[in-house]
Structures are given as C-alpha cells and as structure tokens.
Amino acid sequence: MWTKSAIHASRIRSAVNTRWNSQLQAAAGQSYLHNPGSEPLVYDTLGDVIAQTVDKYPDRIAIRSLHENLTITYAELLKQADSLGCALRAQGLQKGDTVGIWSHNSAAWMVAVVAAARAGLISVLINPVYEKKELSFCIKKTGMKSLLIGNRLPKRDYYDTLSQMIPELRNSSPGSWKSREFPHLNSIITTEKEKLAGTTSYDSLVSGSGSQISQYGSEVKSSEGCLIHFTSGTTGDPKAAVDSHLGVVNNTYFVGKRNTLHEGHHNICVQVPLFHALGSIVTFLGGFRHGSSLVLAGPAYNVDDNIKALFAEKCSVITGTPTMFVDMLAKIRTMGDVPSKLKIALAAGAPCSPQLIREMEKYLKTEAVKALYGMTETTACIFQSICGDSTDVVAETVGYIQDHVETKVVDENGEMVPFGSPGELVVRGYNNMIGYWDEPEKTRQTLSEDGWLKTGDKFTISEDGYGRIVGRLKDIIVRGGENIAPKEIEDLLITHPDIEDCQVVGVPDERLGEELCAVLRVREGSSVTLDEVRRHCDGHIARFKIPRVLKVIDEFPKTASGKIQKYRIKEMIESGKL
Numbered sequence: 001m002w003t004k005s006a007i008h009a010s011r012i013r014s015a016v017n018t019r020w021n022s023q024l025q026a027a028a029g030q031s032y033l034h035n036p037g038s039e040p041l042v043y044d045t046l047g048d049v050i051a052q053t054v055d056k057y058p059d060r061i062a063i064r065s066l067h068e069n070l071t072i073t074y075a076e077l078l079k080q081a082d083s084l085g086c087a088l089r090a091q092g093l094q095k096g097d098t099v100g101i102w103s104h105n106s107a108a109w110m111v112a113v114v115a116a117a118r119a120g121l122i123s124v125l126i127n128p129v130y131e132k133k134e135l136s137f138c139i140k141k142t143g144m145k146s147l148l149i150g151n152r153l154p155k156r157d158y159y160d161t162l163s164q165m166i167p168e169l170r171n172s173s174p175g176s177w178k179s180r181e182f183p184h185l186n187s188i189i190t191t192e193k194e195k196l197a198g199t200t201s202y203d204s205l206v207s208g209s210g211s212q213i214s215q216y217g218s219e220v221k222s223s224e225g226c227l228i229h230f231t232s233g234t235t236g237d238p239k240a241a242v243d244s245h246l247g248v249v250n251n252t253y254f255v256g257k258r259n260t261l262h263e264g265h266h267n268i269c270v271q272v273p274l275f276h277a278l279g280s281i282v283t284f285l286g287g288f289r290h291g292s293s294l295v296l297a298g299p300a301y302n303v304d305d306n307i308k309a310l311f312a313e314k315c316s317v318i319t320g321t322p323t324m325f326v327d328m329l330a331k332i333r334t335m336g337d338v339p340s341k342l343k344i345a346l347a348a349g350a351p352c353s354p355q356l357i358r359e360m361e362k363y364l365k366t367e368a369v370k371a372l373y374g375m376t377e378t379t380a381c382i383f384q385s386i387c388g389d390s391t392d393v394v395a396e397t398v399g400y401i402q403d404h405v406e407t408k409v410v411d412e413n414g415e416m417v418p419f420g421s422p423g424e425l426v427v428r429g430y431n432n433m434i435g436y437w438d439e440p441e442k443t444r445q446t447l448s449e450d451g452w453l454k455t456g457d458k459f460t461i462s463e464d465g466y467g468r469i470v471g472r473l474k475d476i477i478v479r480g481g482e483n484i485a486p487k488e489i490e491d492l493l494i495t496h497p498d499i500e501d502c503q504v505v506g507v508p509d510e511r512l513g514e515e516l517c518a519v520l521r522v523r524e525g526s527s528v529t530l531d532e533v534r535r536h537c538d539g540h541i542a543r544f545k546i547p548r549v550l551k552v553i554d555e556f557p558k559t560a561s562g563k564i565q566k567y568r569i570k571e572m573i574e575s576g577k578l
Contacts, residue, residue: 024401024465030416031409031423031461035401041430042253043222045245047118047213049253050288054078057291060265065107065296066309072107074291080111082210084202085119088146089212091175091187095120095219098142098228102126102135102158103150104299105274108191108202110284112148113227119216122242123227125275128156128300129542132165134238139182141240142228142437146187148202153299159196162188169198222246225434229277231376231483238485240437243281247379247431252285254403258384259317259344259370261290266343268292269315271306271324278348278481281380282372283319292317303327314341318364321349321481323512325360332363342366348373349481350513354395361391373398373467377446377453379431382407383467397466405429407467408452409459422470425459426452475566477506479514482544489537489545493518496536498526503556505570507549518547519569519578521556528552551578 025034042049058075065071072080088099099116101123103109116123124142126135128150139147149158163169168177169188177198179185190199226245230238256262268287272279287294295313298305307328310318320328325347332338345366347356357369370385371394383399401407408416409423417423428451435443447453456474461467477484486504493502501521506514522528530550537546557568572578 026419026463026465027408027416029418031419031421032406032416033401033408033461033465034406035403035465037254037403039403041246041250041404043246044249045117045217045220045222046226046248046285047114047217047220049249050081050114050117051078053288053291060291061293062288063107063110063294063296064267064313066313067296067298067305068107070107072111077111077114079210080206081114081118082213083206083208084111084115085121085216086210086212087205087208088115088121089119089216091146093119093121093145095216096122096225097146098122098124098144100124100126100139100142100144100147101275102128102130102147103191104128104153104156105270105279105296106150106191106299107296108148108150109274110294111206113280113284114288117226117245118213120220122225124240125227125229125280127230127275127542128158128273129544131539131541132161133540134542135161136165136181137237138230138240139185143184145184146189147185148189149191149199150299151190151192159190159192159199163198166198172198174198174200220245222249227280228437229275229280229376237488239439239442241376242434242437243379244434247433248281248285249289250404251379251381251402251431252281252289255282255372255381255384256286256290256292258386258402259286259346260387261287261292261317266290266292266317267313267315268294269306269310269313269318270294270296271301271309271318271320272481273301276481277374277376277380278319278321278372282346282348287317303331307331310342311339314339316341317344317346318342319346319348322347322352322356323350323480325352325356326511329356329359329363338363338365340365344368344370346370346372350478352395354391357391357395369394371395371397371399373469375455377433378427378429378455379433381431382425382427382455393466397468399467400465401461401467402429402431405431407461409461419463420460422458422460425455425457425461425467427455428452477504477514477516479506479509479516479544480512484516484545489516489518489541489547492537492540493520493533496528496532498523498528501556503564503566503569504547505566505573507570507573515549516545516547517549517551517573519551519553519556519573521553553578
C-alpha cells in the first residue's frame with residue numbers, strides 16, 4: 001500500500017519543498033521511493049530539443065570559449081552542427097553508427113555531440129588523457145566509424161598518438177587509408193588548423209550545407225541510442241554505457257530545473273571535463289536545454305583559468321567535484337572581495353563536507369550550494385538537492401529523488417530493507433541506460449528484465465525522499481571525481497619483473513577524497529620504488545590512474561577461501577600497521 005510521505009518536523013523547509021514532497025510515493029516502512037514527476041516526460045530526440053532552444057534564443061550566445069577566443073550563438077551552433085552531421089553521413093555513416101570524440105574541452109566538442117544527435121549518429125565520449133592502449137580499446141569496443149580529435153596542446157598530441165596506432169595515416173590523403181588494426185574506422189577529423197596527413201579538417205565540414213538534416217533526424221526514435229560514456233568496472237576494461245535520447249532529453253531538463261536554469265538567462269562556468277556525465281549531461285546539455293550560455297574556461301582543468309572565467313564572464317552557475325571547489329577556495333580566500341554573481345554551485349562526484357559547503361557559500365558568495373548523485377548508467381542524475389535545502393541537508397545527503405525515478409534499497413537477497421537501513425541502491429526509470437554496448441551478459445548482470453539497475457553503492461533512503469551514501473559495494477576508487485578500476489592498474493603492475501602480486505586500494509586524501517595506493521608483494525631479493533612503479537605505468541595508462549602511494553607487504557590478508565581482503569589492507573594502512 002502506497003502512502004504520501006510525511007515531512008519530518010525536524011527539517012523545516014520552504015513551501016517549495018512541501019510541493020516536492022506532496023508528489024512523493026513511499027512504501028510503508030520499506031525502503032522504496034517513487035517520484036512520479038512534476039511534469040510529464042518528453043519523447044522528442046536530443047536533436048529536436050536543441051532545435052527548439054535555437055528557435056527560442058537564436059541570437060543568444062551558446063558557447064563562449066575563452067581559450068579559443070571564440071563566441072558562437074545558438075543559431076550559429078545549429079548551422080555548424082547540421083553541416084557536420086550531414087558531412088558525416090556523406091562519408092558513409094548510417095543511422096546508429098558511432099562517432100568518437102577524443103578531445104579536450106572545446107567548442108568543436110560541443111558542436112560534434114549536437115551534430116551526431118541531429119544526424120542520427122551516436123557520440124562516443126572518450127577521456128582526452130587516454131593512452132594508446134585505452135584509446136584502442138574504445139575504438140574497437142564501439143566499432144566507431146569516425147573519430148574527431150582535438151588540436152595539439154603543450155603536453156598532449158592527439159594526432160601523434162593516433163598515427164602511432166594507425167601508421168597508414170602518415171602517407172595518405174583523407175579517406176584513402178584503411179587500418180588493419182581498426183577496420184571499421186574510416187575517417188579522422190581534426191580541429192587542428194594545419195593540414196595533417198590522412199585527416200579531414202573540422203573547419204571544412206562545419207561550413208557546408210546541412211540541408212538533409214531533417215531527413216536524418218526524422219529517422220531517430222527517442223528510445224534509441226544517443227551517446228556513450230565509458231565507465232570504469234571491476235573487471236578492469238571500461239564498459240560503454242549507451243544512453244537513450246529519452247534519458248538524455250529528460251534528465252538534462254529536470255537537472256536543469258533543479259539548478260534553476262529555467263529561471264532566466266544563465267552563464268555557466270565549465271570547469272569539469274565534458275566527457276564525464278557531470279560535464280556532458282549536467283553542465284553542457286543541461287545548459288543547452290534551458291538556453292544557457294556555456295563559458296569554457298580552458299582546454300583542461302586549471303584553477304586559475306576557472307576563477308578568471310567565473311568572475312570575468314559574470315557566471316551565475318558552476319559545477320564541479322568537491323576537489324575542484326577545494327582548489328578554487330584555496331585561491332579565492334587570498335583574493336579579498338570578489339565580484340561573484342553566482343547563484344548555484346553544484347558539487348557532485350563525491351560527498352561534500354558541511355565545512356566546504358559553508359566556505360563555498362561564504363567565499364564564492366553563491367546563493368545556494370547543491371549536491372547531486374548519479375551514475376554513468378543512469379544518464380546522470382538519480383538524486384539532487386532542491387530549493388530550500390539547508391547546509392546540513394546538502395552535506396549529509398545526496399539530495400532528493402529526481403523526477404520520474406523509482407529507487408529502493410535491498411539486501412543481499414534482493415529484498416527491501418526498512419527505511420534508514422543500509423543496503424544496495426537499485427533504481428528504475430526512463431534515465432536508465434539502454435545497456436552496455438556489445439556486452440549483453442554484463443548488461444544482464446547490472447540491469448534486470450523488469451528494469452531495476454544495480455548501482456553497486458551502499459545506501460540508505462528516508463521516507464522524505466532523500467538519499468545518503470554509506471559506502472561502495474563495488475571495487476571502485478573515486479579520486480577527485482574520477483572513477484578508477486583497480487584491476488586495470490593491477491593487471492599492468494603485475495607485468496613488472498620484480499612484482500609478484502599487487503593490490504591497488506584507495507587511501508584517504510584531504511584534497512582528492514581518495515588517493516591511489518599500490519600495495520606490493522615483491523619477488524625475493526628484489527625491491528621496487530615508487531618511481532619505478534610510475535615509470536612502469538607511464539605511457540600505458542592515463543596519468544590519473546598511476547599510484548601516488550606505495551606500500552610493500554609480505555602476505556595479503558585473506559579469507560578462509562583464499563580471497564584477498566582489500567578492506568583489511570585499507571584498515572592496515574589507515575591504522576599505521578602498513
């Protein structure tokens with residue numbers, strides 16, 4: 001029997017919050033919540049709703065990229081996207097084919113996502129710091145037909161890396177090469193201004209005709225794939241989670257509303273990497289759904305660039321991980337009175353402390369700090385703060401259940417536990433992924449036939465609609481908002497000739513939340529230093545995955561069945577015994 005949830009008398013909120021709670025359905029005594037939504041779901045595609053935004057605000061700035069000295073209006077954005085989308089289809093890509101985006105934050109990155117959606121293609125969002133092995137996996141896994149790469153940065157050369165993987169590029173003209181390693185890939189598009197052998201210039205593709213885009217867009221259904229995020233998994237190799245147009249269109253809308261983006265024109269400071277769901281869904285597309293202007297502070301994370309953009313562009317909204325805000329506050333505290341116009345600062349990716357929230361309110365002069373919890377597999381958001389939440393509520397919870405979402409907390413047998421009792425959070429709703437690309441078995445392990453998705457997170461939920469993270473059931477380390485699978489690092493470390501066995505665990509870190517610690521058993525008569533570990537990893541995995549802490553152990557603690565107990569390794573480190 002479903003009952004309207006009672007509002008806790010101890011938590012006094014505004015009338016707005018009363019309206020939120022009046023919609024909520026909760027199971028009597030059991031950890032189940034359902035928010036039926038304040039508005040109905042929309043069944044348009046992402047290409048459709050971007051066009052609707054352009055119709056409303058054609059002359060409004062869509063993108064202000066400071067590091068590129070580039071400003072693009074919504075009308076210009078759509079024209080470029082439609083030209084690029086038609087050019088991709090002209091290259092032979094068909095509806096449902098995948099287009100990779102391997103680049104730092106840039107205007108072209110955003111245009112490419114819109115172009116793919118408008119042309120019935122699926123964007124594959126790739127971490128720009130991936131090394132050759134990681135990039136190779138992404139290309140092969142999704143069978144991508146085309147890949148957009150960024151222009152050269154001081155410490156990052158996309159073309160050089162790619163040409164080592166595809167030597168055929170170096171002596172070929174665009175479209176004339178064929179890769180033995182990647183037989184599906186037939187075009188490389190570069191944002192570089194200089195001519196690069198074997199590639200097509202991005203600029204040449206966004207200045208053409210987009211006359212056929214309506215035909216391509218009309219073929220797409222809201223239930224079909226829109227974009228792919230890669231997610232770390234306990235098996236090491238990332239999984240490619242496919243989000244639907246339905247999920248993207250509605251999650252961006254409701255997330256944007258929670259951030260008050262529907263109330264006037266906002267400038268959003270983009271300091272987060274766009275390839276993450278926090279960047280792509282919450283920040284970028286959440287902004288575009290509501291006609292906001294996106295300010296790109298820099299190509300990659302840089303706290304000075306972010307502060308400059310925040311104040312110089314009079315930004316009213318900023319998103320980031322708690323680590324990013326810690327970095328920002330360390331600088332802003334020394335700046336005296338700052339010209340802040342902030343209304344919303346959204347922190348996601350890890351829990352925020354009450355102290356950090358208070359300091360964000362004080363030094364950033366923001367009207368509200370909000371929290372958000374979600375997963376790559378749920379498009380983005382499951383819980384998010386609402387208007388009127390107190391500092392304590394934002395710090396102690398991950399927010400209020402999102403519109404049109406069901407959640408429950410279950411025990412090891414899949415049975416619901418009482419409200420307030422810990423268990424695994426499972427979620428059902430329009431926002432759940434379609435599945436993992438080309439991974440039917442792993443999809444079945446995560447997503448049940450009746451639509452419930454296992455988050456792998458240990459949670460409690462309360463009758464008033466709020467969620468709290470207790471811990472992680474899955475073997476994932478969250479370092480500064482980056483989800484890292486230890487197994488991938490362990491598989492690399494074990495190839496070192498002097499390492500007999502290894503485990504990678506997360507240890508507490510004041511700035512990043514968790515830091516990577518490699519715990520090694522070394523071969524008899526050998527020794528391994530942290531510098532050797534770093535050199536062994538360098539060039540094989542992204543730098544953020546390389547351990548910064550090293551411990552050596554004689555024997556790993558194990559269960560009676562011989563399974564290594566990682567939690568005990570962490571306890572030994574934290575207690576000083578290791």
